[in-house]
Amino acid sequence: MADFSQSQPQTQSQPIRQFFRELVPATDTLLWYFGGLVLFFFGVMLLSGLLMLFHYQPSAAPTTAPDGTPLLLARITDTTTWLGVEYLPGQLVPVRADSSGGNADFPTPLRSAAEVVCDSATGRPVHPSAAWVSIEHVVMRQTEFGSLVRSVHAWGAQLLVASLLIWFGGLAWQGAWRKPNSAVWSSGLLLILLVLASAWTGSVLPWDRLGYAAAWVGSSLPEQGIPVVGEPLAQAMRGGKEVGGGALTRMAAAHTALLPIALVLVLIFHASWWRRGVVSGNRGYDPSKPFSAAAVLAAGCGLLLVIYPFIASPFNPASPFFLLPLLLLPVCAAQLLNRLAGGAAVSVTSSQASSDGLYRQLVCWLLVAGALLTLAIAAPWTRGEGGFPIDLTQSQLAATQLRPEWYLLGFYQLLEWCSASVAMAFLLSVLLFLSLLPLADRPASAAKGRGAIRWMVYALFLLFLFLTLWGYMEVGG
């Protein structure tokens, strides 16, 4: 590991190095890597998201070809190649309407290999929205590396949420809300909310069944669960009483501007408060037993990774039983590598060693980037049944059995068991409890070790795990 300690001659980049040295103090507990991963994945989301903005059209209106010809939706009936892309039966494509507007003017390769999709209720052709076409057709099929960039964004969102939950869980377990860290703790809670809001608003953007359902469900929660302010809040999210084209505009504005800006601002404060006191607890490790925990975890994850595809049918790469090992494995590998490279010479508590932090994170980022790329290439993102486009002029919003994201399963399970207002009240009081922790925890109770408050946090954990597992068993897969 590079050593930029005091013996280093002063250079122009010294202040930058100084900044990173303080930002990334070296501990190398497994947990510590997940904090860095949150930052890494946020960078990935920013880059892939900004790229997609160059193609994405945030509009629910029926779309046209670049020259203004209206587009209709067609379903592939026979395998065929069109514009260099192979299409399989069942896939949906936008095709130009002919001059009458009601029939498709099929390009030659599709002429006997596709049929116009008509709404089952009205019998009229479906007009896909600009948003859906720009993502599912333009980005996914007609743009070089489009499928890769979209998949990186979508899988990155999954892994970002996973890292964040692991990081947060670990910190809560360690009691990281304690005195020098109260501001870090509170801003961290805010970060979690902002990321979850990003994931929600983002999932609306392709404007398909899944997105439409997500917009309804997400905005209905405050409406049903919060008295007085809930309804205006829901309408503010939807841009009206119902989820229509206006909702998509709002979700896009929130997802691509408001939330990223808020996230960056909060991150800056969060990180600079964190510099003052290392939340993860500089506990270091025992140099004589360097590999134990990481090796065991890595072996376990490797095993799950290998056997999961066989035991799960159909194989679902979005399952937490696959995603979590996929994330943990490179993190464990990074820890092993770092310990091999750094050896016992690194004393994690000395100020000298702290400059290693950035390098240790870099190792982890490189390995995780490899895992993310492999996932994005091997399993291009698809929204399955939920990927059918929404046509607001038609009525085909037929109910599809849509699966909530794995990290929301616990909350859905809660909603199964009690009314929306009770579930919301519970969620809000948990949030309130978590954000008030720094006030409640006096040094005295910390000294006593596991005080009542700690036990409450543990109980919340177990509840979350229990609900999530229960929800997982309900929906299966």
Added chain:
Amino acid sequence: MNSSRRTTLSRLLWGAAGVVALPVAYVAARFLRPPVTEPARCVAGSIEKIRSQPTTLVRVGLNDAVVQPMPDGTLRAISLRCTHTGCPVRWVDASREFHCSCHGGRFDSDGRVIAGPPPRPLQRLRVEQSGGNVIVIDEPPSDEPPSA
């Protein structure tokens, strides 16, 4: 660990980061290129009607074009988009030329450049016949390579 090993390791790491950053930049650049799209097409009219007129004006995508029956019995379509910076050209019957009003480009009736800044002749478009209709497609005819 001695400091030379540290320096080597740190160089290795930054090198690896660079090896990752380069392909990322490459992918981003390719991703930003415009998407592949189906060329615009339009039904110019029935075959008899097109054959009976010396020229027929049609709109293919965002540009005008003329379709003409040739003495050898084939049909030909010429885009009316100037090859200089893309202004529309118009047919001047008196001199039997296409004139571009933007920078004074002039083309003969076959689309060859006679005067002005246009670098290439007017673009020929593909013509197909299907179901008794003439269809003009906004791409070079199959016998002509796309112009640079």
